[in-house]
Amino acid sequence: MAGMAKAVTLLDVAKRAGVSVATASKALNNRGDVSSATRERVTEVAKTLGFAPNELARSLLVGRSSTVGILTSDLDGRFALPILIAVEDACGTGELSVFLCDARGDEESEQHHLRALLSRRVDGIIVVGSRTEARPPLGHNLPVPVVYAYAPSDDPNDVSLVTDNVGGAVLAVRHLVSRGRRHIAHITGDRGYVAANDRVLGMNQALADAGLPLCGDVMFSEWSERWGREATAKLLSEHPEVDAVFAGSDQIARGVVDALHAAGRAVPEDVAVMGYDNWEVLATNSDPALTTIDLNLELLGREAAGYLLQAIDGQTLLPGVRHVPARVITREST
Amino acid sequence: MAGMAKAVTLLDVAKRAGVSVATASKALNNRGDVSSATRERVTEVAKTLGFAPNELARSLLVGRSSTVGILTSDLDGRFALPILIAVEDACGTGELSVFLCDARGDEESEQHHLRALLSRRVDGIIVVGSRTEARPPLGHNLPVPVVYAYAPSDDPNDVSLVTDNVGGAVLAVRHLVSRGRRHIAHITGDRGYVAANDRVLGMNQALADAGLPLCGDVMFSEWSERWGREATAKLLSEHPEVDAVFAGSDQIARGVVDALHAAGRAVPEDVAVMGYDNWEVLATNSDPALTTIDLNLELLGREAAGYLLQAIDGQTLLPGVRHVPARVITREST
DNA sequence: CTGTTAGCGCCTTCAC
DNA sequence: GTGAAGGCGCTAACAG
Numbered sequence: 001m002a003g004m005a006k007a008v009t010l011l012d013v014a015k016r017a018g019v020s021v022a023t024a025s026k027a028l029n030n031r032g033d034v035s036s037a038t039r040e041r042v043t044e045v046a047k048t049l050g051f052a053p054n055e056l057a058r059s060l061l062v063g064r065s066s067t068v069g070i071l072t073s074d075l076d077g078r079f080a081l082p083i084l085i086a087v088e089d090a091c092g093t094g095e096l097s098v099f100l101c102d103a104r105g106d107e108e109s110e111q112h113h114l115r116a117l118l119s120r121r122v123d124g125i126i127v128v129g130s131r132t133e134a135r136p137p138l139g140h141n142l143p144v145p146v147v148y149a150y151a152p153s154d155d156p157n158d159v160s161l162v163t164d165n166v167g168g169a170v171l172a173v174r175h176l177v178s179r180g181r182r183h184i185a186h187i188t189g190d191r192g193y194v195a196a197n198d199r200v201l202g203m204n205q206a207l208a209d210a211g212l213p214l215c216g217d218v219m220f221s222e223w224s225e226r227w228g229r230e231a232t233a234k235l236l237s238e239h240p241e242v243d244a245v246f247a248g249s250d251q252i253a254r255g256v257v258d259a260l261h262a263a264g265r266a267v268p269e270d271v272a273v274m275g276y277d278n279w280e281v282l283a284t285n286s287d288p289a290l291t292t293i294d295l296n297l298e299l300l301g302r303e304a305a306g307y308l309l310q311a312i313d314g315q316t317l318l319p320g321v322r323h324v325p326a327r328v329i330t331r332e333s334t
Numbered sequence: 335m336a337g338m339a340k341a342v343t344l345l346d347v348a349k350r351a352g353v354s355v356a357t358a359s360k361a362l363n364n365r366g367d368v369s370s371a372t373r374e375r376v377t378e379v380a381k382t383l384g385f386a387p388n389e390l391a392r393s394l395l396v397g398r399s400s401t402v403g404i405l406t407s408d409l410d411g412r413f414a415l416p417i418l419i420a421v422e423d424a425c426g427t428g429e430l431s432v433f434l435c436d437a438r439g440d441e442e443s444e445q446h447h448l449r450a451l452l453s454r455r456v457d458g459i460i461v462v463g464s465r466t467e468a469r470p471p472l473g474h475n476l477p478v479p480v481v482y483a484y485a486p487s488d489d490p491n492d493v494s495l496v497t498d499n500v501g502g503a504v505l506a507v508r509h510l511v512s513r514g515r516r517h518i519a520h521i522t523g524d525r526g527y528v529a530a531n532d533r534v535l536g537m538n539q540a541l542a543d544a545g546l547p548l549c550g551d552v553m554f555s556e557w558s559e560r561w562g563r564e565a566t567a568k569l570l571s572e573h574p575e576v577d578a579v580f581a582g583s584d585q586i587a588r589g590v591v592d593a594l595h596a597a598g599r600a601v602p603e604d605v606a607v608m609g610y611d612n613w614e615v616l617a618t619n620s621d622p623a624l625t626t627i628d629l630n631l632e633l634l635g636r637e638a639a640g641y642l643l644q645a646i647d648g649q650t651l652l653p654g655v656r657h658v659p660a661r662v663i664t665r666e667s668t
Numbered sequence: 669c670t671g672t673t674a675g676c677g678c679c680t681t682c683a684c
Numbered sequence: 685g686t687g688a689a690g691g692c693g694c695t696a697a698c699a700g
Contacts, residue, residue, distance in 0.1 A: 010694065020670070033670085038670085057692070061696085076419065085409050089436070255619075344678065345678095354686070356680085357687070392679075394678080671700075679690105681688105682688090
């Protein structure tokens with residue numbers, strides 16, 4: 001560790017420039033009336049001294065910290081990171097710094113982090129979930145605005161942003177139908193997930209619109225490639241007429257493609273395969289690359305940040321759950 | 335947004351408890367002499383009022399903010415996140431809050447974030463890179479300690495932690511040799527990456543130790559499944575005797591496995607496949623699941639945090655680059 | 669145009 | 685055992 005220069009204060013700058021702290025402050029903040037000569041001098045001194053205003057002091061004074069907290073329940077998962085990145089980006093341009101807290105799915109830890117954030121006087125909090133199921137609110141009557149992302153709050157008075165899984169599935173089926181497919185099967189993940197059920201909902205809706213029956217039954221199990229492979233083998237033996245598989249996730253889709261190839265079916269010529277999530281490393285490296293549904297997580301994150309900023313600005317937000325539309329990413333598997 | 339309770343201050347607590355702020359402070363911090371009766375009363379009042387001390391004020395006073403900054407150059411990549419999680423975790427238990435900044439590979443943005451962190455008087459900074467190449471230091475004579483993680487600083491006076499790619503490759507080859515393989519080929523990524531070259535270095539070393547030649551030449555190209563497939567096809571035609579492939583990444587390994595299957599070779603019976611990175615979603619979902627080298631990124635992050643905490647505590651750290659050992663994760667592909 | 673004064677909320681002497 | 689005073693670094697009123 002090198003020289004450890006001590007942080008330089010406004011007083012240092014003022015002294016060196018031969019003015020009072022007040023004028024130094026005004027000069028640096030372009031506030032009030034200061035002769036351009038002294039302003040320049042002060043600015044110059046500040047630069048050479050490497051002065052950085054102590055935000056702690058300023059925050060204490062003005063009553064805003066210009067910080068926000070991101071409270072995730074599971075950083076590890078696939079969905080928090082893109083949201084996190086988008087929020088960080090949106091805040092960065094607004095001169096807000098973000099505190100990152102990972103509760104690891106533990107409610108006690110979440111409360112702990114909440115207290116810490118409140119102690120540090122964050123101006124707002126974004127709660128990022130890892131599952132689409134609704135969750136209890138962080139707390140009641142909190143001193144700062146809170147926006148829930150991905151996992152909505154179950155209190156209708158809160159504001160939440162979620163991905164539109166129903167709409168995404170509609171898009172997926174429409175895409176398959178537009179490709180001329182008539183025998184569409186659905187292999188998806190854990191039946192206990194709201195996300196899985198929402199997608200089934202949207203799929204049924206779009207299928208009905210197209211006047212098409214589902215090929216076979218919905219096949220629920222785990223969100224894995226293995227399950228994609230297993231289910232496909234079963235599907236092929238029971239419903240050889242299948243000409244499209246709508247997979248509940250890109251992982252499952254990868255397994256479907258593998259099993260299809262193993263059975264000698266060409267993708268997409270014989271059977272089209274549609275993924276879900278647009279998990280890039282899986283979707284683009286697949287052979288053929290996967291057509292899939294993108295969750296628009298970046299947009300979700302950006303909007304969550306936008307709403308929070310509005311709330312911090314004093315605007316009152318319309319409470320409720322907002323659905324961020326998904327979109328289809330067309331690649332080679334359809 | 336609900337009632338927006340105003341933040342309660344120590345003065346509020348003191349008044350309500352019928353004491354001065356001084357005694358209230360002492361009572362809550364278990365400092366000085368306070369009768370247990372008043373201490374209890376104050377504590378009680380503080381709890382009912384939901385008092386949370388203003389860390390901004392406290393930090394300003396004590397000269398430490400109990401915050402650290404994490405400055406990443408690419409959050410999006412595969413390597414920053416595990417480190418990030420580990421650092422956050424290590425700091426959280428030490429009552430430190432972490433600021434997250436993503437410079438997105440832009441040096442100007444990095445300096446911008448640096449200034450912001452310094453303004454907020456962080457006690458230390460961890461710089462997390464996304465490539466293993468050495469990078470220029472954040473700055474000189476910074477007022478806080480800095481630790482570099484994953485991508486080392488090119489200034490030997492800084493302290494850096496990196497993964498041991500040379501050692502990891504040694505482990506990989508030894509593992510393959512221990513499985514009785516004699517014809518080991520190496521398919522890896524971009525020749526421009528230090529990581530790729532370090533792994534080749536370690537591989538050659540271990541091969542020499544075992545008295546084995548490399549099967550064919552090192553095959554460099556891009557870090558993708560596609561390349562893994564292509565290279566394998568070529569390898570099989572030129573060196574049909576190959577009985578093991580050491581892949582430079584799990585992505586490449588996935589491609590290798592696919593191409594091997596397509597060519598009718600059984601994995602691991604005919605050809606063993608070894609990945610690198612232990613990217614769980616790729617490695618565990620592969621069929622067969624990939625044996626691979628784990629980078630120990632969590633350990634790296636934890637140690638980086640540990641060193642930073644020591645430095646913050648005033649200890650002077652031994653400068654230089656520390657290598658965190660990798661480890662092999664045995665699965666079914668070998 | 670510039671400097672002085674008064675706090676933001678907290679903790680630490682030091683009197684009482 | 686308790687309270688009054690001072691100050692961390694900064695900015696917003698005022699006064700000169």
